[in-house]
Amino acid sequence: MSRFQLTDDNYYSREADIHYMSCSQYQAFQKCEAAEIAKLRGIWEPELQSDALFQGQYFHAYFESPEAFETFCNENFDKIYKTKTTKSRGTEVIGKYAPFEKLDEMIQEVLNDPLMSQIISWPGENEKPMIGEVGGIAWRMKMDKYCPSGRRIIDYKTSANLRELFYNPITKTRQTFVEEFGYLMRAAVYGEIERQNVGADNFPTFIILGVSKQTPPDKEVFLLNDEARWNLELENIKTRIPHIQRLKNGEENPRRCGECEYCRRTKKLHRFKMYTDLMTEFRNDPDNVEYDDYGGTSVFDTL
Numbered sequence: 001m002s003r004f005q006l007t008d009d010n011y012y013s014r015e016a017d018i019h020y021m022s023c024s025q026y027q028a029f030q031k032c033e034a035a036e037i038a039k040l041r042g043i044w045e046p047e048l049q050s051d052a053l054f055q056g057q058y059f060h061a062y063f064e065s066p067e068a069f070e071t072f073c074n075e076n077f078d079k080i081y082k083t084k085t086t087k088s089r090g091t092e093v094i095g096k097y098a099p100f101e102k103l104d105e106m107i108q109e110v111l112n113d114p115l116m117s118q119i120i121s122w123p124g125e126n127e128k129p130m131i132g133e134v135g136g137i138a139w140r141m142k143m144d145k146y147c148p149s150g151r152r153i154i155d156y157k158t159s160a161n162l163r164e165l166f167y168n169p170i171t172k173t174r175q176t177f178v179e180e181f182g183y184l185m186r187a188a189v190y191g192e193i194e195r196q197n198v199g200a201d202n203f204p205t206f207i208i209l210g211v212s213k214q215t216p217p218d219k220e221v222f223l224l225n226d227e228a229r230w231n232l233e234l235e236n237i238k239t240r241i242p243h244i245q246r247l248k249n250g251e252e253n254p255r256r257c258g259e260c261e262y263c264r265r266t267k268k269l270h271r272f273k274m275y276t277d278l279m280t281e282f283r284n285d286p287d288n289v290e291y292d293d294y295g296g297t298s299v300f301d302t303l
């Protein structure tokens with residue numbers, strides 16, 4: 001274990017990412033090793049922030065606390081509020097932009113639903129952090145809400161449509177948002193870390209409180225508990241961690257995915273490609289795979 005001390009102030013820092021694995025970082029490594037290593041080294045930051053991510057933060061802030069919500073709205077005033085300036089009255093707020101009117105409607109939906117409002121009222125801690133160990137390395141996580149008495153972990157999810165299906169080119173089937181966004185991996189890691197923290201033999205309950213952006217909003221409370229699947233997810237992680245750790249240590253060069261924001265930003269062409277190279281079966285062809293070279297230096301050297 002490192003001597004780095006995780007606090008509220010440095011939880012989302014580059015230093016914390018270097019010393020601790022997290023579900024988001026793990027998923028980022030699965031998507032593009034080169035982009036994640038460049039981020040950890042502090043030489044690249046994504047410039048594009050998705051609207052969906054920002055809107056999710058608004059929704060989360062509401063359920064964190066009135067103070068957190070007020071701070072979030074003040075810090076992002078221009079993105080959320082519509083204003084009008086006149087000679088006689090100066091600048092006044094005339095409402096919120098459409099996505100935030102919609103989010104307010106979704107929040108009301110949660111508060112007015114009998115089951116969801118009951119879950120919101122369970123005693124617990126919002127934005128509760130915990131650290132633990134999976135695959136021989138240190139992880140950190142932050143639960144949207146943790147209810148210690150019933151050992152329940154609650155995750156808030158806003159989505160365009162909870163029933164949308166996403167094409168998976170590997171399995172060649174369409175899958176739900178739970179599979180698409182790796183929620184079972186997240187549930188397994190959160191469950192395992194919570195289990196370690198309370199010293200229990202069994203996993204806690206993992207609940208997704210999901211609301212859609214449709215008019216009117218759709219809503220569901222999903223239970224993600226599936227012990228066999230969680231164990232499989234943890235095994236998969238344990239298999240992949242040594243490679244990720246070697247990337248962080250500089251013992252292996254990170255592979256470029258060739259299509260993400262980072263790869264497009266830093267792309268240099270060296271040869272023609274055959275049109276068939278676009279097909280999934282040829283993407284792993286050695287001629288189509290590129291790596292960033294950091295000369296064997298570690299991300300820890302950048303601290």
Ligand SMILES: [Zn+2]
Binds near residue numbers: 034
């Ligand atoms: Zn990439």
